[in-house]
Amino acid sequence: MIKIFVILVLCFSLKSAETEHSNLIKQVILRLHKTLEFFEQDYESVNLDGLYGIRISQGVFINLSHKAKSNWFYQSIKKPILNLSHRISFLANKVYFNLFSLSIDYVENFKRLVDRPYMSKTKIRTGLLQDKFLQVNFNKNDSFNEKLSDECYLELLNGRHGDPIEPQCFEFYTTDGTSGYSLTHQLLFFMIADNIDRFGDVSVQLLDFLLQENTINKNMASYLAKQKDNDLKSQIFRYFCTRVYYDADNMFKKFTNANDFKQDLFIEQIVLCGSLGFEEFFKIEWLEIIFSFQNQNGCFNQRENNFDLDLKNVAFDRVLNAINSKRMKRYDSIMKDGCSSHQTGLALAYFSLMFEYLL
Secondary structure (H helix, E strand, O other), rough: OOHHHHHHHHHHHHHHHOOOEEEEEEEEHHHHHHHHHHHOHHHOOOOHHHHHHHHHHHHHHHHHHHHHHHHHHHHHHHHHHHHHHHHHHHHHHHHHHHHHHHOHHHHHHOHHHHHOOOOOOOOOOEEEOHEEEEEHOOOOHHHOOOOHHHHHHHHOOOOOOOOOHHHHHHHHHOOOOOOOHHHHHHHHHHHHHHOOEEEEHHHHHHHHHHOOOOOOOOHHHHHHHHHHOOOOHHHHHHHHHHHHHHHHHHHHHHHOOOOOOHHHHHHHHHHHHHHHHOOOOOOHHHHHHHOOOOOOOOOOOOOOOOOOOOOOOOOOHHHHHHHHHHHOOOOOOOOOOOOOHHHHHHHHHHHHHHHHHHH
């Protein structure tokens, strides 16, 4: 495993001078490695949420593998990317088969969400909006109904093309002014629909719902009515990701320390919209505070940690020697003792997306 990172980092060291950009790439590589290694050593404790993050990471590196095979720019790092892609895929499959060997109804019900690499079928790149209908009520997440949200996800995941979605689901996912997890779960419903090839029939049902007399004044209805192009998918994702960006940026501006910060939510916001291609979410200052969330073991536990990698003035061979000589100790049930499978899975997905963006 270490050889992969030796090759990958040396490639960047040879191709460019010691710049802030190359230093960031090295930071992301090493932190991705630490996160991945943590999961590899305790894969039996990874839950469904953690597996979802791993599947996103897997999709990113499959995409990078395709580029490495066909694009000359990636030729110098082709082998390590392919090896890393294989490593993440191997981990994803181990976690998947372990989870489904437990015969838990909740896991079985969400099988379609995590039974394959998550590869976004939509890449918008940029295009956040300025619109009064996209305002966020930063306090409107207290009423988030996770039970209803899960029921609606299952209706979508386990239904067939054209099967009706309950009106209460569309009511929930088009509620005005939401923030926090309410908002990210609204977005995720439509991302799942896109990923399982149900966006077409779901969007038709959505428009029918929004044209009803009691819903036509919803912000989403008003926003969509003003759009002149026919790309409904991009319109909906821009609608949600613009609001997610405002919410995340508001959180960032109020950041004082990692202990009093909604780490899990912040990473979730970036991963969801980042996987759709919105480059506005790959802000370096956001990356730097996420570094402060990771502990020495590579995991994330909703607390501030002191795992600092200042590589700016350090020869990389010294860093590589340190990694080689200090193998990470296995901790039994470490996720149960404070490390979040969900947050750590999201972090693996985030570092993967950030690595792809920085290349």
